[in-house]
Amino acid sequence: xxxxxxxxxxxxxxxxxxxxxxxxxxxxxxxxxxxxxxxxxxxxxxxxx
Amino acid sequence: xxxxxxxxxxxxxxxxxxxxxxxxxxxxxxxxxxxxxxxxxxxxxxxxxxxxxxxxxxxxxxxxxxxxxxxxxxxxxxxxxxxxxxxxxxxxxxxxxxxxxxxxxxxxxxxxxxxxxxxxxxxxxxxxxxxxxxxxxxxxxxxxxxxxxxxxxxxxxxxxxxxxxxxxxxxxxxxxxxxxxxxxxxxxxxxxxxxxxxxxxxxxxxxxxxxxxxxxxxxxxxxxxxxxxxxxxxxxxxxxxx
Numbered sequence: 001x002x003x004x005x006x007x008x009x010x011x012x013x014x015x016x017x018x019x020x021x022x023x024x025x026x027x028x029x030x031x032x033x034x035x036x037x038x039x040x041x042x043x044x045x046x047x048x049x
Numbered sequence: 050x051x052x053x054x055x056x057x058x059x060x061x062x063x064x065x066x067x068x069x070x071x072x073x074x075x076x077x078x079x080x081x082x083x084x085x086x087x088x089x090x091x092x093x094x095x096x097x098x099x100x101x102x103x104x105x106x107x108x109x110x111x112x113x114x115x116x117x118x119x120x121x122x123x124x125x126x127x128x129x130x131x132x133x134x135x136x137x138x139x140x141x142x143x144x145x146x147x148x149x150x151x152x153x154x155x156x157x158x159x160x161x162x163x164x165x166x167x168x169x170x171x172x173x174x175x176x177x178x179x180x181x182x183x184x185x186x187x188x189x190x191x192x193x194x195x196x197x198x199x200x201x202x203x204x205x206x207x208x209x210x211x212x213x214x215x216x217x218x219x220x221x222x223x224x225x226x227x228x229x230x231x232x233x234x235x236x237x238x239x240x241x242x243x244x245x246x247x248x249x250x251x252x253x254x255x256x257x258x259x260x261x262x263x264x265x266x267x268x269x270x271x272x273x274x275x276x277x278x279x280x281x282x283x284x285x286x287x288x289x290x291x
Contacts, residue, residue, distance in 0.1 A: 002089055004099040007164055011099050014160045015088065018106040018153045022263070025149040029267050033274045040277045043284040 056133035058276050065269045072266035079259030087252040094249075103161045104245075105253060109260035111154035111179070111220075117147035117264060118182065118210070118217035121189075125207035135276065137203035140210065141193050142271035146264055148186040155183060175232040178219040185213035199279065 004011050055061050087105035094101035121143050127136035158176070159169040170176065189209055196202035245253070 002099070002102075003093075004102075005093065007098050007100045010160050010164055011102050014103045014106060014157045015084075017156050017160070018110070021149050021153050021156075025146060025267065026263075028145070029270050029274070033270050036274045036277045036281070040281040040284075043281045043288075047284050047288065 053131075053133075056131075056135050058135055058280075061135050062273060062276065065273055069266055069269045069273075072262050072269065076259055076262035076266050079255050079262055081259075083252050083255030083257075083259050087249075087256060091248055091252060097165060100161050100164055101249065103157050104249060105256045107154055107157040107161060108253060109257045110150045110157065112257060113260050113264055114147055114151040114154050114179070114182065115217050115221050117143050117150060118186075118213060120268075121147070121210050122214045122217070125210040128203050129207050134199075134203075134279070135272065137199075137207070138275035138279065139268065139272045140206070141203075142275050143264075143268045144186055144190050144193070145271070146267045148183065148190065150260070150264070151179065151183040151186055155179060173232050175220060178216050181216045182213065182220050185209070185216055189213065 055064060084105055088102055091102065093099045121140040124136040124140040124143075127133055128140070158179075162171070163169050189206055192206050192209055193202050196205060
C-alpha cells in the first residue's frame with residue numbers, strides 16, 4: 001500500500017466511489033442485456049409457432 | 050463497404066458481436082494497468098500530496114463525460130437528417146454511461162477540492178457548466194422514458210441533445226472563456242510546457258484508453274439491448290394485431 005499521508009481518506013474515498021459506480025453501470029448493462037435477450041428469444045419462439 | 054451499412058440492425062448486430070468482447074478485454078487490461086500504476090507506482094505531488102492520484106479517475110471520467118455527449122450529438126444529428134434508428138438507439142444507449150462518467154467526475158472533483166481548495170463545491174464556470182451537463186443527461190434519459198412512441202422520443206431527445214451541447218462545450222472551454230473561478234487549466238495538453246509531468250502523464254494516458262474502451266464496450270452492448278427491445282416490441286404488436 002502506498003503512503004497516502006494525510007489525504008488517505010480522500011484518496012480512498014475517491015477510488016471507492018468511482019469503482020463502485022463503474023461496477024454498477026457494467027452490472028446494470030449486463031443484466032439488462034441478458035434480460036432483453038431472453039425476452040426476445042421467447043417472443044421469437046412464440047411468433048414462429 | 051459503406052459506413053452507412055452498419056445502420057442496418059442485422060449488420061450492426063453481426064459487427065458488434067465480434068467487436069464487443071475485445072473492447073471489454075482492452076478496457077479491463079487498460080483500466081487495471083493504469084489504475085494500479087497510478088495508485089501504487091507514482092509519487093505524491095510536492096503540492097497536492099497523494100490527492101494527485103485522484104487525477105487517474107477524475108480526468109478520464111470528465112473527458113469521457115464531455116465526449117460522450119458529443120457522440121450523442123453526432124448520432125442525434127444522424128437520426129434527424131438520415132432517420133437511421135440504430136443511431137438514435139446508440140444515443141439513448143450512451144446516456145446512462147455518460148451520466149455515470151459525469152457523476153464520477155463531479156464526485157472525485159469534490160473530494161479532491163475539499164483538501165486542495167478548502168471546499169467541496171464552488172460556483173466556478175467549469176464546475177457549474179459540468180453540473181448543468183449532468184442535469185441535461187438526467188433530463189435526456191427522463192425524456193426518453195416519458196414518451197411512448199419511439200420515433201417521437203428520438204426526435205425530442207435529439208433536439209434536447211442539440212441544446213445540451215452548448216453546456217458540453219462550455220464545460221470543456223469554460224476555463225478559457227472566463228479567467229475566474231477555482232478550476233485550473235487543462236491537465237491534458239499537447240504543449241509540453243503546460244502538460245503534467247511524464248511520471249503522471251503515462252499512467253493517465255493508459256487510464257484514458259481504459260475509460261474509452263469501457264465506454265465503447267458498454268455503448269455497443271447497450272445499443273444491442275435497445276435493438277433487441279425494439280424487435281421484441283414489434284413482435285408483441287404483431288401478435289396483438291394477428
